[in-house]
Amino acid sequence: MTDNDPFADLGETLEDPDEESPSADSTTGESQTSTSETDQPTDPMTDTAFSYEAAQQRPFYARASTIDDFDSWLNYELERELNERGYQNIVVREMTDALLRTIVEEDLVEDVAQRFESARSDTSETGSE
Template sequence: MTDDDPFADLGETLEDEPDDQTQDTKEASESAATEENPPQEEVKQRNPMIDTAFSYEAAKQRPFYAREETIEEFDSWLKYELERDLNRQGYQNIVVREMTDALLRTVVEEDLVEEVAERFEQARGPASSESDE
């Protein structure tokens, strides 16, 4: 080590480490990787007709506010239309979080902005009637 550079001998120190310590470290990390990632044959294959798309823990519950009548119609549609249709297609273990997720993705992916805006406007009524008075 020199007075000018306190880290000048750092490379020499690292090079002087015994190879067996480095080998132990490699073996430990390989062992941990094997335990974390079991061979493919041990991983249970997911059956899309029975197994849910994502776990309850992966879902985030968010409150939304709507009129009681709208919620009742939605719940009825979800249970008696969508769930029944999915069941006819052979799906089992159908959970609300999956159906709600599919519904929200549909609204976004199909870009239903105009349709949703139209329903919003219908609920509000004509914008010009109250502002003209």
């Protein structure tokens, strides 16, 4: 555990070092996929863009109301939009990945900085969090 990230060592505590993952190559650490799986064409309307194993979970620290608003937006607005576009098997990891890529690729630094400043200003004016 570090002072900056109290969950930094969480992965180490969850993995059993004596137990080898059945899908990992012990020499390279890369996941093994059967030939029959890779030969199958994927359907972007039903198949996920990446597997659960390819995702990295990270903690987000935010106010409960912000997380509630985000969860509602993700589950009711974005998922509904994707469903209306014909996508099935919509998973949170893909929506979150798309959201994070959008923030980075659309260069929303100025917008995020303004919201950060606004929250700081609001907190200092009211004296509470």
